[in-house]
Structures are given as C-alpha cells and as structure tokens.
Amino acid sequence: MNPAPLLQVSDLTLAIKSSGREVVKQVGFSVSPGEIVGIVGESGSGKTLAARAVMGFIPPAVARVSGSILFGGEEITTMPAKRLRAIRGAKVGMVFQEPMTSLNPSMTIGRQLEEGLALHRDLDAAGRRALILDMLRRVGLTDPEGALEAFPHQFSGGMRQRIMLASVMLLKPALLLADEPTTALDAVIQRDVMELMVDLTRENGTAVLLISHDLGMVARYCSRIVVMCQGDVVEQGPSEEILARPQHPYTRKLLAAMPLRGPVRAFEAGPTPIVAVRDLVVDYPGRQRFFAKSAPKRALHGISLEVKPGEVVAVVGGSGSGKTTLGQSIAGLVKPSGGEILFQGKPIARSEAAWWDYRLNCQMVFQDPYSSLDPRMTIGDLVSEPLRLVKSLTKAQKAARVAEVLAEVGLGDGFAERYPHELSGGQRQRVAIARAVVRRPSFVIADEPVSALDVTVRAQVLDLFAELQKKHGFSCLFISHDLGVVEQVADRVVVMNEGRIVEQGPRDAIFDAPQHSYTRKLLSAVPGLESTEDGGVRLFWRLGDSGQA
Amino acid sequence: MSSRTLKLPPLNALIGGALIGTLLVVAGIGAVWTPYDPLRLSFRYKLAPPSEMFWLGTDEFGRDVLSRLMAGAATSVWISVLTVALAVVLGTLIGLFSGYMRGWTDRVIMAFNDALLAFPGILLALGLLAVVGANKYGIILALGLAYTPSVARIVRGTALSLREREFIAASRVMGNSEGYTMARHILPNCIAPLTVLATSMFGYVLLAESALSFLGLGVPPPAPTWGNMLAASRPYIGQAMWLGIFPGLCISLTLLGINLLGDAVRDKLDPRMRGAR
Numbered sequence: 027m028n029p030a031p032l033l034q035v036s037d038l039t040l041a042i043k044s045s046g047r048e049v050v051k052q053v054g055f056s057v058s059p060g061e062i063v064g065i066v067g068e069s070g071s072g073k074t075l076a077a078r079a080v081m082g083f084i085p086p087a088v089a090r091v092s093g094s095i096l097f098g099g100e101e102i103t104t105m106p107a108k109r110l111r112a113i114r115g116a117k118v119g120m121v122f123q124e125p126m127t128s129l130n131p132s133m134t135i136g137r138q139l140e141e142g143l144a145l146h147r148d149l150d151a152a153g154r155r156a157l158i159l160d161m162l163r164r165v166g167l168t169d170p171e172g173a174l175e176a177f178p179h180q181f182s183g184g185m186r187q188r189i190m191l192a193s194v195m196l197l198k199p200a201l202l203l204a205d206e207p208t209t210a211l212d213a214v215i216q217r218d219v220m221e222l223m224v225d226l227t228r229e230n231g232t233a234v235l236l237i238s239h240d241l242g243m244v245a246r247y248c249s250r251i252v253v254m255c256q257g258d259v260v261e262q263g264p265s266e267e268i269l270a271r272p273q274h275p276y277t278r279k280l281l282a283a284m285p286l287r288g289p290v291r292a293f294e295a296g297p298t299p300i301v302a303v304r305d306l307v308v309d310y311p312g313r314q315r316f317f318a319k320s321a322p323k324r325a326l327h328g329i330s331l332e333v334k335p336g337e338v339v340a341v342v343g344g345s346g347s348g349k350t351t352l353g354q355s356i357a358g359l360v361k362p363s364g365g366e367i368l369f370q371g372k373p374i375a376r377s378e379a380a381w382w383d384y385r386l387n388c389q390m391v392f393q394d395p396y397s398s399l400d401p402r403m404t405i406g407d408l409v410s411e412p413l414r415l416v417k418s419l420t421k422a423q424k425a426a427r428v429a430e431v432l433a434e435v436g437l438g439d440g441f442a443e444r445y446p447h448e449l450s451g452g453q454r455q456r457v458a459i460a461r462a463v464v465r466r467p468s469f470v471i472a473d474e475p476v477s478a479l480d481v482t483v484r485a486q487v488l489d490l491f492a493e494l495q496k497k498h499g500f501s502c503l504f505i506s507h508d509l510g511v512v513e514q515v516a517d518r519v520v521v522m523n524e525g526r527i528v529e530q531g532p533r534d535a536i537f538d539a540p541q542h543s544y545t546r547k548l549l550s551a552v553p554g555l556e557s558t559e560d561g562g563v564r565l566f567w568r569l570g571d572s573g574q575a
Numbered sequence: 576m577s578s579r580t581l582k583l584p585p586l587n588a589l590i591g592g593a594l595i596g597t598l599l600v601v602a603g604i605g606a607v608w609t610p611y612d613p614l615r616l617s618f619r620y621k622l623a624p625p626s627e628m629f630w631l632g633t634d635e636f637g638r639d640v641l642s643r644l645m646a647g648a649a650t651s652v653w654i655s656v657l658t659v660a661l662a663v664v665l666g667t668l669i670g671l672f673s674g675y676m677r678g679w680t681d682r683v684i685m686a687f688n689d690a691l692l693a694f695p696g697i698l699l700a701l702g703l704l705a706v707v708g709a710n711k712y713g714i715i716l717a718l719g720l721a722y723t724p725s726v727a728r729i730v731r732g733t734a735l736s737l738r739e740r741e742f743i744a745a746s747r748v749m750g751n752s753e754g755y756t757m758a759r760h761i762l763p764n765c766i767a768p769l770t771v772l773a774t775s776m777f778g779y780v781l782l783a784e785s786a787l788s789f790l791g792l793g794v795p796p797p798a799p800t801w802g803n804m805l806a807a808s809r810p811y812i813g814q815a816m817w818l819g820i821f822p823g824l825c826i827s828l829t830l831l832g833i834n835l836l837g838d839a840v841r842d843k844l845d846p847r848m849r850g851a852r
Contacts, residue, residue: 354744358748359747359748382750385750386750388748389748389749390744390745390748392744392745393741394741397740397741397742398740398742398744398745399742399745400742400746400759400760400763400764401764401846402763402764402846404846411746411751412749412750414751415749415751445846447846458745461745
C-alpha cells in the first residue's frame, strides 16, 4: 500500500576511522514522501550522524563501513560530489539546532536567502526577491522588506529559526532534515516554530526527518518514530504504538524518564520563611562607553516571594523573564538596586553577621556542568572547597564529610582523585550538587540544574536531588524553563514574565487551573504525558481549549 | 582527543629536556672552566678555522670560539631567564588585577598598556637602556619591562573570559574572597597560555639581547654573550663563517629545546592532557 519511499536507509554502518569503533550499527529506516519521521535518542546514540549521512555530511574522522542510502531511487553513498551538491539544498534541506550560529553574521538576510535560489533555480533577481519576500511573510516576519537588509544579530533566536526555515523551504525540497530544531528555543516559541515547520512542509509535500531527544515533541508531530541507542536502532514504528506499547527495554526506560507529577506535600503555615524576598528590583547598568552611558535596563520589577523550610519553590518563565537574574541576586551574585532579602527573618544586607550566616547557608547549583567546575581541580578538592570557610570542623572531619557526600551522590569509590573532564555530564552535575550540599546548607538555589542533561540522566539527577532534599531538609529555589521537570519537583510554582511575577501558587493549582494568560500560554506550549497501566504513556495537551489537541 | 596524546611518548619532553639539560651543564662548566681563557687575545691564531686545537675555530682576535660560547652561555641564559621571569610576574599581576577589577581601573591600565604595546619592544628597551645604562641588569630590566605589556594583555584576556565561567560564580557563592578566587581559580587556568607565551618570549629575548649587542647597547665587550658574538661575526661572515654559525646554532637549539620543554610542561600541568583513567 505504501508508495516507493523517498528515502531508504538500509544496513548503514559508520565507524570512527582511527579506532574502528562503530558509532552507527546497521541502521535502517525509510521516509515516504510527505511523511514526518522522528529519530529519538540520547547523546551518543548516533542519531545526528545517521541523519547527516543522508546528505553526505559525515565528519572526516568517520567512515562508512557498509550500507546504502537511497534517495529518490539514487544511491547517495557512491554519488559523485557534483551530483551530491545538486541534491543538497534543492532536494534535501537542513535546519540546524543552533539558530545563533547557523546564519552567517556578516551577511544580510536577503543575500543569505538568495544564495540557494541563485544556485539551484533559474530566476532573475526580481523573481528571486518576490519569492523571498513571499516566504518571509509566510514564516511570520512582520517587515519582510526591512528584513532583507537586516543582519542576523538583529533577530531573536526564534525569529532566526524561522528565517532558517524560510531559507530552506524556499527551494521546496523533497526532504527536510531538522536536527533538534527547537532545542535552543523557549518553550512558548518552540511550539510556534514546530507548528510553522509542520504547516510549511505539509503545504509543499516535503517529508521531514526530525532528530530530537525530546520524546514528547517527536510523538506529537511525527507519524513514525525511530528509537536509537548507542548506534543501534532498538525500535521503530508508528508513534501511538511506541508510546502505548513500547517493546524494547530502552524505549521503556526513555518513557519512564519522562517527568511525572510527584505527590503533594503538606507544609505548616506557621514558621518564618527560610528566605523571603521583598520588592526586589535589579537594574543592569547601561553599557558604559567613553563619553556616553546608555540607559540602565530593569531586569526585575519588584519581586516578592517566600520559601518555607523544606519547600521546593520553582520559578518558571521564558528566556528574558528575569528568572536567572532573580536566582543570581538571591545568591548574592548580582547586587539588587532595591528591595531586600531576608534570611530566617533577618535582612542580610543590614549586618555583616547576618550576611555571613546567609552566605554559609545558601548554596547554588548551576546550569552548565561543563563550566561550573574548575577544570584544574580534582573532584575531592572541588567538593571540599566550601568547607574551607567552616571553622568548626577539624581536618579529619572535613575529609570524612567529603567522603560521605560523595558517597551520597553516588560517586563513592575513586572519584575523588579524578578531574572534571574525566566525568560525564551527569556525573559532573552530581559533583556540583555534592559541592552545594557539603556545607549542609538550609537553602539551595538550582538554576536549570538538569537542562543540559540527557533524559534518562536527568531523571536520575532529579531523583538524587529529591532524595538529598528529603534527607537533609533544605529548601530550594528551583529555576527552570522545563514545565515537565517543575511539575515533578515543585511544591509551589512562581511564573515570571518580563521581570515580573505574573502568578504564583501551589503546583497543582498552577498546572490545573492557571489564571494568568501567560501561564496558560506556557502550559499549552508543551504536551503533558501520563503513564498508562501497561508501561506506556499517553500524550495529552494541557488546557483542551488551546488549539488542535 | 586524549587517545592520540596517550599513544605518543612525550617525545617533546625528552628532546627538549636533553637540549636544555646540555645547555645548563655547559653553562655550568663554562662558569668555572673553559678550554682557553675566553678573553685572551692571540693574533697568531686569529680567524683560525675549526681544528683539533680550536674545535670551533677562533675569532678575529684569536679568541677560542668554544670557550667564548661556554662562558657566554651562562650570561645569555641568565639574562633571558630573568627577563622572562620579570615580564611574566609583572605582566601576570597587572593582567589579573586589570581583568578582575574591570571598569575604569581596567580601562586606564589597558590604555596605558596598549600605548606601550604600540612601540616595538626593542625600541622601548633602547629607550629604557638609555636611562638605566647598558649593563647586564640594565638589559634585564629594560627587556623585562618592554615585554610586560604583551603578558598583561594575554592574562587579562584569559581572566576576563574565565570570570564569566560558572565556577567563578560558584566560588563567590561559597563565600570565597576575591583574592582567593583569583589565586585559586583564575591564576591556575591562565597557566596554559602563559607557558606558551613565556617559551616563545624566551626566544625573542635571546634575539633581542643579540640585537642590542649589535647596536652596541648589549653586555659591553669583551665579555662574551651569544648575541654579541653573533653580532661581531657579521664583517667576517665571508671568510670565517664558523664565527656566525656556532653562536647561531646555540641560540636555535636553545630555542628549540625551550619550546619543546614548554609544550611538555603545559601538557603536564593541564589535567585534561593527562588522559582518562
């Protein structure tokens, strides 16, 4: 019943030349004309390599060992370079992950879009211009004429991804490779861009090969899913099948790693909040030039919030909402220009003693485990460094504490001597958590602690965090853009937009009955997942009224 | 990445170590004993080619080239080492301070620094030498100050980029003081660019010292340095090329050794280069 597939990859094996290690093992899948197929896998699964091989883009260090890639009946792997170039762009287009770097910063948008047309289409300048303007209007740019003369840095990430999409779709390719096209974007914009991509490709009958680690998104838009793990295709089939009845253990593990809502925890109303923030205002000074100073930018407009002992308060919001600035000013990294921060009822800015009490009791976990650990220090040194300022412990006690904390985060034997670069991302984040809790703080700020991690690792780190939180009872300000994660960990949720709190309340109230329109928009942008009895999950859109759920 | 470095033995350390080791031994011997007196004139043997008697020949005054090279090694190496050390220490302090303070402090220091950088180093050194006088320590001071701005630039740039890394923020959240953060987290991470810079600077200084000698502002004759030997060889290069070749070879081999050793030291100090265990 199927027509001949547009793309047929069979038995494809790719290996690293120097070591002979196979990174893609006998992978086979097919894409029919107009179909949207998703490849899901974690980092190192070979999903990007397998997809790039379709365009003949494999890094020089990697060689094809065996297998064939048929595109429209033609063999890609043995195709002469000239013919391959004719196919790239014209027949197969590609959208990359990073909108910040995938457009040439020193060329105007108009000239970049024109490049492909001039190469592959026989059109005069006026005809090209008309096509480009049409397409820019189609992807939702308000001023297409102006955009032609503009440079990439004048656009936001979401806009750039739209422009990227426009430049690819101008040529109406038969196949679009989208490599994590929305990973670098905000939740709200993610959905807009994905939907634009789906609409555009549907209009032009373009098939899409969507590469992503985000199972929810792939399941939402793709008719078929290919699950890859360490170079192998472990499972493939229709989306509903895979979600409802996953066969392979790895697929089950992936599904089980999707965050699910945790139980409601009760807190007494009584005690003083561990940390309270009153009318916090933060201004970033304008850029200082030699003779002039541009106007300061207000990042936070009077934020007030409280964190009770033992409570996890999540701050959610899109990029630019001020959530990171809030975390940094509470951590003392950014000086507030107004308002005050109270630790156990005492304002920290008033006395040196209160400030030190706060400093020793407030710790932070950062987003990027690759940059938050000093590369020249061993894990043991990193974790023991905070104890340097704790005068009450003897040297032996400090060593014992470090060993204990390392064991708690699951890095017991032999890790203390290692350096950060020898560890995986998840292990590094464990080190960062160990460093934050080693002083037994009563308050921890976690700024996007899991957003740089793979799904299964993310689940493990979240579990560890919850376990430590239960054991030591610290309060936590959890900053995240990922609503799924927030739904799992938070007791209370604070929603921020443009430097203001638009809504705050208990988690269930925010997720089930959001009041503010921004909260509703945020929630409707991401699909929710529910587990079903037989080990699968069911996908649902929150707030039924918001779109084609 | 690390698999490649693991397979190769640290050849650069071996060769570099051997070259520098030989140099130090020769300089050490040269300080106490040389085959002939390096300052003794002998017109009977002037411009003698290399022979059994004078292994590396003699110069225009009949002085033994080998003896002079040995005696000069100590002076040349000592001058270079002290100069580089002076520039590195001074430049690192200025660069770290400037990069960490930022704002107006940084702007003023760097404006001054860039003004100095705009002068050719040798010109700056000449000016300074005119003030402090042409002797061994004058040269060290002049060249050291002349090379300080480039070190300050590099260290400041590195410090600026490190400042934005999250582990610096982490150190502040821990409650560490600014000084401690600089010493513990920023300085060690500046070492890689510093070693590269210092080793290449060593070469420049050896050459600059010879250039100064060439202009008559180096270590005053008759005391030998490799630089003034090279400079003195110029009029005789047609009839007695050993005069230029041997000091030149000494300078080149020393540079090669220092560069190899510098790379090896940098790799050794960088935990990422030690390979995964």
